[in-house]
Amino acid sequence: MQIKPFRLTLLALSLLIPAALCAVILFLLIFSAQAIGFNGFGFVTRIIWDLGDLYGDPVTVRGVLVPAGANYGILVFIVGTLLSSAIAILIAVPLSVGAAIFLSEAVPSKIRPVLSMLVELVAVVPSVVFGLWGIAVLVPFIGTMLGPVMSKYLGFIPFFAGGDSGGGYGLLAASVVLALMITPIIATTLLDALLQVPKENRESAFALGATHFEVVSKAMMPMVRTTLIGGIVLALGRALGETMAVLMVSGGGLNILPHSIFSPISTIASFIVSPLDSAEGDPTNMAVRSLAEIALVLFIITLLTNAAAKLLTSGGLHVGKRK
Amino acid sequence: MSASASNAVARPVKPGRTTQELRRVISSKIGWIACGVALVLVIGPLLDIVWVVAYNGAAAFSPKLFTTSTPPAGVGLLNAIEGTAVISIMAMAIAVPIGVGAGIYLSEYGNNKLGNSIRFLSDVLTGTPSIVLGYFSYIVLVGGLGWGLAAPAGAVTIAILIVPYLARITELALRQVPVAMREAGFALGATEPTVVFKIILPGAASGVMTGALLALAISVGETAPLIYTAGFSSYPLDLAHPVHSILHSQIGYLTYVIWSFIEQPDAASHALAFAAAFLVMLFVLAINIGVRLAVKRK
Numbered sequence: 001m002q003i004k005p006f007r008l009t010l011l012a013l014s015l016l017i018p019a020a021l022c023a024v025i026l027f028l029l030i031f032s033a034q035a036i037g038f039n040g041f042g043f044v045t046r047i048i049w050d051l052g053d054l055y056g057d058p059v060t061v062r063g064v065l066v067p068a069g070a071n072y073g074i075l076v077f078i079v080g081t082l083l084s085s086a087i088a089i090l091i092a093v094p095l096s097v098g099a100a101i102f103l104s105e106a107v108p109s110k111i112r113p114v115l116s117m118l119v120e121l122v123a124v125v126p127s128v129v130f131g132l133w134g135i136a137v138l139v140p141f142i143g144t145m146l147g148p149v150m151s152k153y154l155g156f157i158p159f160f161a162g163g164d165s166g167g168g169y170g171l172l173a174a175s176v177v178l179a180l181m182i183t184p185i186i187a188t189t190l191l192d193a194l195l196q197v198p199k200e201n202r203e204s205a206f207a208l209g210a211t212h213f214e215v216v217s218k219a220m221m222p223m224v225r226t227t228l229i230g231g232i233v234l235a236l237g238r239a240l241g242e243t244m245a246v247l248m249v250s251g252g253g254l255n256i257l258p259h260s261i262f263s264p265i266s267t268i269a270s271f272i273v274s275p276l277d278s279a280e281g282d283p284t285n286m287a288v289r290s291l292a293e294i295a296l297v298l299f300i301i302t303l304l305t306n307a308a309a310k311l312l313t314s315g316g317l318h319v320g321k322r323k
Numbered sequence: 324m325s326a327s328a329s330n331a332v333a334r335p336v337k338p339g340r341t342t343q344e345l346r347r348v349i350s351s352k353i354g355w356i357a358c359g360v361a362l363v364l365v366i367g368p369l370l371d372i373v374w375v376v377a378y379n380g381a382a383a384f385s386p387k388l389f390t391t392s393t394p395p396a397g398v399g400l401l402n403a404i405e406g407t408a409v410i411s412i413m414a415m416a417i418a419v420p421i422g423v424g425a426g427i428y429l430s431e432y433g434n435n436k437l438g439n440s441i442r443f444l445s446d447v448l449t450g451t452p453s454i455v456l457g458y459f460s461y462i463v464l465v466g467g468l469g470w471g472l473a474a475p476a477g478a479v480t481i482a483i484l485i486v487p488y489l490a491r492i493t494e495l496a497l498r499q500v501p502v503a504m505r506e507a508g509f510a511l512g513a514t515e516p517t518v519v520f521k522i523i524l525p526g527a528a529s530g531v532m533t534g535a536l537l538a539l540a541i542s543v544g545e546t547a548p549l550i551y552t553a554g555f556s557s558y559p560l561d562l563a564h565p566v567h568s569i570l571h572s573q574i575g576y577l578t579y580v581i582w583s584f585i586e587q588p589d590a591a592s593h594a595l596a597f598a599a600a601f602l603v604m605l606f607v608l609a610i611n612i613g614v615r616l617a618v619k620r621k
Contacts, residue, residue, distance in 0.1 A: 004515065006514075006515050006516045006519075007428075007432055007515070009424070010424050010425070010427050010428035010431075010432070011428055011432070013420070013421050013424030013425050013428065014424065014425035014428040014429060014433070014441050014490065015441070016421050016425070016486070017421075017425055017441060017444060017445045017448060017486060017487060017490060018440070018441060018444040018445075020448060020483050020486070021444050021447060021448045021451075023459070023463070024451065024455065024456065024459045024483075027459060027462060027463050027467075028455075028458070028459060028462075031462045094361065095361045095364050095365055096361070096365065097361070098357055098358040098359075098360070098361025098362065099358070099361045099362040099364075099365045099366075101358045102355070102358035102359050102361065102362045103362065106355060106358065106359065113619065115362070115366070117612075117615055118366045118369060118370075119365055119366065120611075120615070121369060121608065121611060121612070122365065122366075122368075122369045124540065124544075124607055124608070124611045125369065125372060125544075125604070125607070126543075126544030126545070126546070126578060126603055126604075126607060127544075127546065127547070128544070128546040128578045128581045128582050128600075128603075129372065129376065129544075129581065129600050129603065129604055130372070131581075131582065131585075132376070132581050132585055132596060132597070132600050133368075133371070133372045133375055133376070135585050135586075136375055136379075136585070137371065137375055180365075180368050183365050184365070187365060211347055211348060211351040212351065213350075213351035213352075213354040213355055214347065214351060217354065237450055240452070241450075241451070241452025241453070241454070241455070242452070243452065243453065243454040243546075243547040244546045244547050244578075244582060247582075248582065248585070248586075269452050269454045269455075269547075272454050272455075272458055273454060273547065273550055273551075276461075276551055288462070291458065292458060292462060295454070295455045295458040295459070298452055298454075298455055299451060299452070299455045302450055302451065302452055302455075303447060303450070303451075305450075306446070306447065306450035307447075310443075310446065
C-alpha cells in the first residue's frame with residue numbers, strides 16, 4: 001500500500017478530536033479514582049457536602065488521607081439538575097411546539113425567515129448574558145410578582161408554597177432561564193421537520209374537511225413526533241450541562257433538598273464552579289478529586305442523553321422522506 | 324400555504340353550522356391564538372434581553388471604558404477586552420487548522436467506518452458540558468502540566484470546545500463543491516494537496532469562513548471553561564513583556580466581568596457588567612446576523 005503523507009496529516013488532525021475526548025474521560029477518571037474509592041456508591045445518595053476540617057490534621061479513612069469530617073454527597077445537586085431540567089422541558093415544549101407550528105403554517109413565507117432567524121438567535125445569546133438578564137429582570141419579577149401571586153392562589157399545592165420568601169432566586173428562576181435557552185433547539189428541529197412533511201399528506205387532510213389547525217395537529221404532528229422527541233432529548237442534554245446562567249439565578253442551595261419551586265438549588269454543573277476556591281484549600285486534595293468525580297458524573301449523564309437524542313433523530317429523519 | 328386552507332379558517336361562522344362544526348372551528352381558532360402567543364413568548368425575552376443590555380450598556384458608555392481597566396485598577400474594561408481578544412485569537416489559531424483539517428479529511432476521505440466513528444465522537448465532544456472541559460483543563464493543563472492560570476490553558480480549552488463545530492461546518496461546506504470539479508483537477512494531473520488547496524477549499528471558502536466566524540462568536544461568549552483555566556486579572560497586559568505576560572499571568576475577559584460584577588452591591592459595578600454584556604452581545608449578534616444574511620443572499 002502506498003503511503004500518502006497528505007492524507008495521513010489530515011487523518012492525524014481529525015484523530016485529535018477523539019483523542020481530546022478520550023483524554024477528558026481518561027484524566028477525569030484517573031484523577032478522581034481515589035475519590036471514587038473513598039466516596040463509594042453513597043456519593044450519589046448522600047445529601048451533605050462537607051469539605052471537613054481543612055485546617056486540622058487529616059485523618060485516614062478507608063485507606064486514604066482526608067480532612068477530618070469530610071463527607072462528599074451530591075444527591076442535592078443531582079436532584080437540582082434533574083428537577084430544573086424537567087421543569088424547563090415542561091415550560092419549553094409547549095412554547096416551542098406552538099412557535100414552530102405558527103412559524104411553519106400561519107406566517108406568510110416572506111416574513112418566516114426573519115422570525116425563524118430571531119428564534120435561532122435566542123440560541124446564540126451567551127449563557128452568562130442570560131444569567132445577567134435573569135438577575136436584572138426575571139429574579140425581581142419572580143420575587144415581587146409571580147412568586148407571591150403563585151403562593152396565594154396555588155399555595156394549597158405543597159410544591160408551590162413559599163413564593164413570598166427568597167427574593168426570586170431559586171428553582172423556578174433557573175428553570176425559566178433554562179427553558180428560554182433550550183426553546184430554539186426544540187423549535188428549529190420541529191420547524192425543519194414540519195416544513196418537510198409531504199404536500200400530499202396535508203392536502204388529503206384538507207380534502208377530508210379538516211380545519212387548518214386540525215390538519216396541523218392531527219395529520220402533520222403525528223408524522224414528526226419522533227423528530228420532536230429527538231429535539232426534546234437534545235435540548236435536555238443542553239439543559240443538564242448548562243452552567244453560568246443557572247449558577248447566577250439558582251440561589252446556590254446546599255445540603256438541603258428543594259422542598260418547593262422557589263427553593264434555592266444547585267445543579268451539578270453550577271456546583272463545580274462555586275466551591276473550587278475552598279476545595280483548593282484541602283491539603284489532601286480529596287475535595288478537588290471529588291469535584292472531578294462530579295464532572296465525570298455530569299459527563300456520563302449528558303453522554304447518555306445525547307446518545308439517546310442521536311438515536312431518535314437519526315431514526316426520525318426518514319419520516320419526512322416517506323413517499 | 325394553500326388558498327383553500329386559509330378560506331376554510333377565515334370564513335365567517337354561519338348560523339347553519341352544527342354545534343360540532345362550531346366547536347371544531349372555535350377550538351381551531353383557540354389553537355392558533357395559543358401558537359401565536361407561544362411564538363411571542365419565545366421571541367419576546369430575546370428582544371427584552373437585547374433591550375435591557377443595550378439600554379443599560381449604552382448608559383454606561385464612556386471613553387474611559389476603553390482606556391482603563393476594571394476596578395481596583397481603573398473604571399473601564401481595557402483588561403477584559405484585551406484578554407478576550409488574546410484568548411479568542413489563540414483559541415482560533417489552535418482550532419482552525421485542526422478543525423479545517425479534520426473537516427477536509429471527513430469530507431474527502433471519511434466515507435468509511437473510521438470517518439463515521441470520528442464524526443460520532445465529534446458529536447459527543449460537542450455535547451460535553453463546557454464546565455467539564457474546563458475542569459479537565461484545570462486538573463491536566465493548569466495543575467498537571469504546570470501551565471498555571473493563564474491564557475494558554477484557557478485558549479486550549481476553548482479550542483477543544485470549538486474544533487468539533489469547525490470540523491462539521493467545514494465538512495458540510497466542502498461537500499457542496501461538485502465532484503466534477505475534483506475530477507477536472509485530477510484529470511489535469513493535479514496532486515491531492517493541489518486539488519484540496521487550489522480547487523476545493525477556494526470553492527468552499529465562504530462556508531469555511533462562516534464556520535470560523537461562528538466559532539469565534541462562541542469563543543467570545545464562553546465563560547465556564549475559562550474560570551479555572553484563565554483566572555482573572557484586573558490589570559492590562561504588561562506591554563514591556565507581552566509574551567511572558569500572556570503565557571504566565573492570569574488574564575481578564577469580558578464574560579467574567581459580566582458574571583462577577585453584577586453580583587457586587589454597587590451601581591458602578593452593575594454598569595460595568597452591562598457594558599461588558601453590551602460589547603459581547605454586539606459582537607456575537609453582529610457575527611450571527613451577518614453570517615445568516617450573507618448565506619441567504621446567495
